[in-house]
Amino acid sequence: MSPIQFAIIDSTLREGEQFCKANFSSDDKVEIARELDAFGVEYIEVTSPCASPQSFRDCQHLAQLGLQSKLLTHIRCHLEDAKKALDTGVNGINLFFGTSSLLREFGHGKNIDQIVAMATEVITFIHQQSPLIELRFSTEDSFRSSFSDLLRVYLAIDRLGIITRFGIADTVGVATPNQVFNLVQTLRQCTDTDIEFHGHNDTGCAIANSYAALEAGATHIDTTVLGIGERNGITPLAGLISRLYTLDPEQLARKYRLHQLLPLHQLVAARVGISIPMDHYIIGEAAFTHKAGVHTQAILNNPKTYEAIDPGDFGLKRSFLINHKLTGKHAIA
C-alpha cells in the first residue's frame, strides 16, 4: 500500500464539532480550514448547512476561500438537505443512511427498500442539479448491518452510475481490523468506485482499522485533529500519519507538509479549549521523550534504536530525562 494512492478527508469541522467540548465560531472554522489546507489534507468535511442558518453561511464562506483542499459537506438523504447543500457551492456532498437493524428500528425507522428509494431520489436529484459535484454515499453503522443488507444497498446505488465514492462507517467503534479488511475487500471486488472509511475509536482500533481499510483497497480515510468527535472520537490525524510514516516516510513527506502538523494541532486544541494530550501521536510532549537509562544511552549512539519516527521530519526535537531513578550505571530497562 503506497500512501500516494489515498486521500485524507479531515472532518474536524464536522465530526469534530460533535465532540462534547467543541463549539467552533465562524472565525475558528476559517482558521482551522486554512491550517488543514496548509498541512495538505485533500478534503475538509464541514457540518451540514441544515444545522443552523449560521452553519449554512459558514459552509458557503469556506467553499469560497479558494483552498487547495476540496470542501465537502455531510447531509442526510433528504431532498431539503440536498437543496441547501447545493446552494453552498461545496465541491462534494457526503450522504449517509443508517443500515443497521438498530438504526432502522430505533433511529430513522426505514427498511432497506425505503433506504434505497430515498437515497436514489436524493442522489439523482443532486446529479441533475450539479452533474460534476463529487457524491459519496455511506452506510452508517456498517459493521452492525447485515452483509447482505449492505451489499443490496451498495449495489443498487452503484447501478445509478452517479456516485463518486462509497463510505463505510464504524459508527460505534466496534470493528476489528480483520472485519474492516473483509468488508472493504468485498466491496472492492463488487465495484470500481472509490471507498472511504470512517472509524470511531471506542475500542481503540480506529487507526489500525483505517490502515486495514487501505490494505484492502480503500482510497479515502476520515480523520479529525486530536481524534475529536462523538464520544471518544475517530481516527486522529496525527495517529494516521504516524502509522503511515513508519511504512514509507519519504512518500508521506512528499504528500503532506509535516512541519505544519504541530501548529495545526495547537490551533485546534486552543479553539476547543483543551490541551494536547501528552501521549498524543508525534506532537504529544511525551512522544519523543526517553527515560530508561538503556534507552537514552542507545539513542545517543543511534536514535533509531528506540525511535521509529524521526522527530526532525516534523520539525520537532527529542528529549531525555536524566537524573531519575531509572538512569545510571545499572540502568535496567
Place this chain on the structure above:
Amino acid sequence: MSPIQFAIIDSTLREGEQFCKANFSSDDKVEIARELDAFGVEYIEVTSPCASPQSFRDCQHLAQLGLQSKLLTHIRCHLEDAKKALDTGVNGINLFFGTSSLLREFGHGKNIDQIVAMATEVITFIHQQSPLIELRFSTEDSFRSSFSDLLRVYLAIDRLGIITRFGIADTVGVATPNQVFNLVQTLRQCTDTDIEFHGHNDTGCAIANSYAALEAGATHIDTTVLGIGERNGITPLAGLISRLYTLDPEQLARKYRLHQLLPLHQLVAARVGISIPMDHYIIGEAAFTHKAGVHTQAILNNPKTYEAIDPGDFGLKRSFLINHKLTGKHAIA
C-alpha cells in the same frame, strides 16, 4: 478467541515508571498494586530490583503483600540481576534481550550466539536456584529483528525446557496487526509455551496489535493504566478491556471486577499527577457523552443504537449534551 484463555500482565509499576511524568513512591506502589489486584489483573510487573536499593525493597515488599495477582519483575539477562531478583521473592521473572540489529550494534553489542549463550546461562541459573519460579524470555524489538534470528533464539531457549512463557515486544511501536498475527502464529506453531505480547503505541496500533496477538494464539498481554510508558506508552488497560468487552461482555465481567476500573485509573492519574484524558477508553469523560441530535434521540429509544459499551457494566452513566447548535428539530448528524 475467548477472553477466558488469556491473562493480563499489568506493567504500570515497570513500563509505567518509564513514563516521563511517573515517579512512584514506595507507598504509591503498594496502593497501585492493591487496586490492580482489586480489578483482577492476573499479573503485576514491577521495576527491576537492580534499579536502586529502594527498588529492591519495594519489590520485596510488594511480593509479601499476599495479593491474588502474581508478582513479576523485569530484568536483563545478567547473573547479578537474576540473583537480586531471586532474593525478592517474586512469583516470576521476565527476562529480555534485544535482538534487532540496531540494538545488537548500538545497544548491548552482542551477536545472536552470544545472546543465546547469555540467556541460557541466566535461565539455567535461575531454574537451579528456584525450580518453580515462572520464567519468561522476551526478544526486545522483535519486529525489527530478522525472522530467522528470532526463531534461532526462541528455539534454542525452548529446548532448555525451562521457560514458562515467551515474550514478543514491539519496542518502538511499528508493528501492524498482520505482522503481529503472523509472528505470534509462527511462534505458536513452533512451541506449546505460552506467548506474551508487549506493544508500544507510537503508531496507534497497540490495542489492535494486542488483539491480533490473542487471535493468533498469544496467552498474555502487557498493559499499563492509561497506557503510560516510554515515549507515548503501551496498550492501555482500559483500551484492551473495551476491545475485548464488545466481543464478549459476559465473559469479561466474570473475569475482572469492571466497577474497579475507574477507581484504579483515578488513583494512577493522581499518583502520576495527570488528569484522565477526556477521550480515554470507557473511563474518559467523553466516552459516554452524546451530542448530535440524531444520536441523542435514538439513544433515548435504545442506547445500543449509538453505544457499543454499556456504561452501567462499569458503574458509569451516559450523558447528553443538549441546547447546542447540533441538536433540535433539524438535527443532522
